[in-house]
Amino acid sequence: MTLHENVIAYYTILIKEIRRFSRIWIQTILPAMVTTALYFIIFGNLIGKQIGDMEGFTYLDYIVPGLILMSIITNSYANVVSSFYSAKFQRNIEEMLISPTPNYVILLGFVSGGVARGMAVGLAVTIVAAFFSNIEFNHFFIVVSIAFLTAILFSLAGFINGVFAKSFDDISIVPTFILAPLTYLGGIFYSISVLPEFWQTASLANPILYMVSAFRYGVLGASDINVWVSYSIIIGFIIALFGFSLYLLEKGHGIRS
Amino acid sequence: MTVALSIKQLKKTYRNGVEALKGIDLDVDEGDFFALLGPNGAGKSTVIGIVASLVNKTSGKVLIHNTDTDKALSKAKSYIGLVPQEFNFNVFEPVEEIIWNQAGYYGIDRKIAKQRTERCLKQLGLWGKRRDAAGVLSGGMKRRLMIARALVHEPKLLILDEPTAGVDLEIRHSMWGFLRDINANGTTIILTTHYLEEAENLCRNIAIIDHGELVENTSMKALLQQLHFDTFVLDLGTTINKLPDTPGFATTLVDATTIEVEVAQRQKINKLFEILSENHIDVLSMRNKTNRLEQLFMRLVSSSRREEMQNENRVAHDAA
Numbered sequence A: 001m002t003l004h005e006n007v008i009a010y011y012t013i014l015i016k017e018i019r020r021f022s023r024i025w026i027q028t029i030l031p032a033m034v035t036t037a038l039y040f041i042i043f044g045n046l047i048g049k050q051i052g053d054m055e056g057f058t059y060l061d062y063i064v065p066g067l068i069l070m071s072i073i074t075n076s077y078a079n080v081v082s083s084f085y086s087a088k089f090q091r092n093i094e095e096m097l098i099s100p101t102p103n104y105v106i107l108l109g110f111v112s113g114g115v116a117r118g119m120a121v122g123l124a125v126t127i128v129a130a131f132f133s134n135i136e137f138n139h140f141f142i143v144v145s146i147a148f149l150t151a152i153l154f155s156l157a158g159f160i161n162g163v164f165a166k167s168f169d170d171i172s173i174v175p176t177f178i179l180a181p182l183t184y185l186g187g188i189f190y191s192i193s194v195l196p197e198f199w200q201t202a203s204l205a206n207p208i209l210y211m212v213s214a215f216r217y218g219v220l221g222a223s224d225i226n227v228w229v230s231y232s233i234i235i236g237f238i239i240a241l242f243g244f245s246l247y248l249l250e251k252g253h254g255i256r257s
Numbered sequence B: 001m002t003v004a005l006s007i008k009q010l011k012k013t014y015r016n017g018v019e020a021l022k023g024i025d026l027d028v029d030e031g032d033f034f035a036l037l038g039p040n041g042a043g044k045s046t047v048i049g050i051v052a053s054l055v056n057k058t059s060g061k062v063l064i065h066n067t068d069t070d071k072a073l074s075k076a077k078s079y080i081g082l083v084p085q086e087f088n089f090n091v092f093e094p095v096e097e098i099i100w101n102q103a104g105y106y107g108i109d110r111k112i113a114k115q116r117t118e119r120c121l122k123q124l125g126l127w128g129k130r131r132d133a134a135g136v137l138s139g140g141m142k143r144r145l146m147i148a149r150a151l152v153h154e155p156k157l158l159i160l161d162e163p164t165a166g167v168d169l170e171i172r173h174s175m176w177g178f179l180r181d182i183n184a185n186g187t188t189i190i191l192t193t194h195y196l197e198e199a200e201n202l203c204r205n206i207a208i209i210d211h212g213e214l215v216e217n218t219s220m221k222a223l224l225q226q227l228h229f230d231t232f233v234l235d236l237g238t239t240i241n242k243l244p245d246t247p248g249f250a251t252t253l254v255d256a257t258t259i260e261v262e263v264a265q266r267q268k269i270n271k272l273f274e275i276l277s278e279n280h281i282d283v284l285s286m287r288n289k290t291n292r293l294e295q296l297f298m299r300l301v302s303s304s305r306r307e308e309m310q311n312e313n314r315v316a317h318d319a320a
Helices: A005-023 A029-053 A061-090 A093-097 A103-131 A138-162 A170-183 A197-203 A206-220 A227-251 B044-051 B073-078 B094-107 B109-121 B139-151 B169-184 B194-203 B219-225 B272-278 B293-318
Strands: B005-015 B019-029 B032-036 B059-064 B080-081 B159-162 B188-192 B205-210 B213-219 B229-236 B248-253 B258-264 B283-288
Touching: A005 A061, A005 A103, A005 B094, A029 A061, A029 A103, A029 B094, A061 A093, A061 A103, A061 A170, A061 A206, A093 B094, A103 A138, A103 A227, A103 B044, A138 A170, A138 A227, A138 B032, A170 A206, A170 B032, A206 A227, A206 B169, B005 B044, B005 B109, B005 B188, B019 B044, B019 B059, B019 B205, B019 B213, B032 B044, B032 B139, B032 B169, B032 B194, B044 B159, B044 B188, B073 B080, B080 B139, B094 B139, B139 B159, B139 B169, B169 B188, B169 B194, B188 B194, B194 B219, B205 B219, B213 B219
Parallel strands: B032 B188, B032 B205, B080 B159, B159 B188
Antiparallel strands: B005 B019, B005 B059, B205 B213, B229 B258, B229 B283, B248 B258
């Protein structure tokens, strides 16, 4: 296929993915807004007032970046894992597999769909956050780039989960037992400086901590971790996961007999 | 003549050890209407899956319009349109979006894709359903949707894996007409079906596969000539208790109003009617007892199975 034809194929998958999550916006966009509003009410206004300041910011302002990024992480992941597994389950993935669309275009299309949903939900949650806090972006480029890269990374992770999944249970196991604990322990609700030394060191093994810290730096201008370390780790993971995803597609793992 | 599909020594062994294909050689000429027949589990769908790159082959070569799938898979894929056995579309997507998207995967511009979608859906009588979710269509409509989807990129080789399964007679006949038309316009068609009447009506050449091996690969005409007898059923307007003497014809009285007669090829049947007339027996209608191809198919497949059983018995005997 020519470059132009590849662009058409990529655009087709992307639009299809956007149409898919837009069609069911009550299941895909709205829940993150409702959940985040509840977090703001409970942790920000009710409990947050008892907690006091964190790293020099009100508790509500402190948790806003983490909550936005958490919604991006969970939604970009959920979009790709559910879309790819459904396509496998209904076998409409074969529509792409029999076509001349190269595997990297298929991967880019699914990942871009996940990024689109992650960013759409992130924007919606930011709008909700604006009702509860005085959100300002100190480093706008860092905010957007970290959000974008994080969405890519978790879309790729969702894709890999979708490839390996053999049942609908398999697509909820990883988000429930791995992704959610890592996210909640990734410094969304606290600074790692409040942890005992052992747990501070242990927290550094959690990749989500680097994303949350960098995103928080973009929003508040303060962070636990050097932002360039965060960029390096996120980009490193993206390269590794992209390579692995492409390998799985080339081998036809879980999609070709 | 250009070869639309060339398969050489194609083998497939699945991970569970099942040897689905044992070295198939097959050529399908451009413009042909080709039947690939075989009982369930014979290996037809594996052949189709490998050609469409949905199944990884163990060894062998597949060339589509002289393009080796090992060397230029993307180009080879662009020649094929596939109508699979099972429904494989997103049941929540509207009909027209399924077709547009398929065109997009082949790099076809959206404007052209929309024109072709309209043409394909109109040809297959689905234009009125274009905005409906695919899941709400009837079984026949779903089959036609898959045909429309397979045709939107105007493939040179159309592969249909049991396209009329579960479709009522009227729709089946209209689909036959449609397939004949697209074949007449130059598209090579490979058809698998369990309706042997369908293969006999539509196809010019035929291959029969059983237990992963080709047991026959010839023209439909040559295959049918192998059948030396036709069995006809005569429905009578007269009730009879005993058959009259019919020299030269092997006749059987099925019931008081039905006779079966075996007629050799090129044997004139006029004499039989004369005898029946002389005995004041009226014939209301006459039909083939079974489809001719069905008789041959059963004979070929059962002889291949018999040979296999004999081999197994021999091996078991030797081992003992």
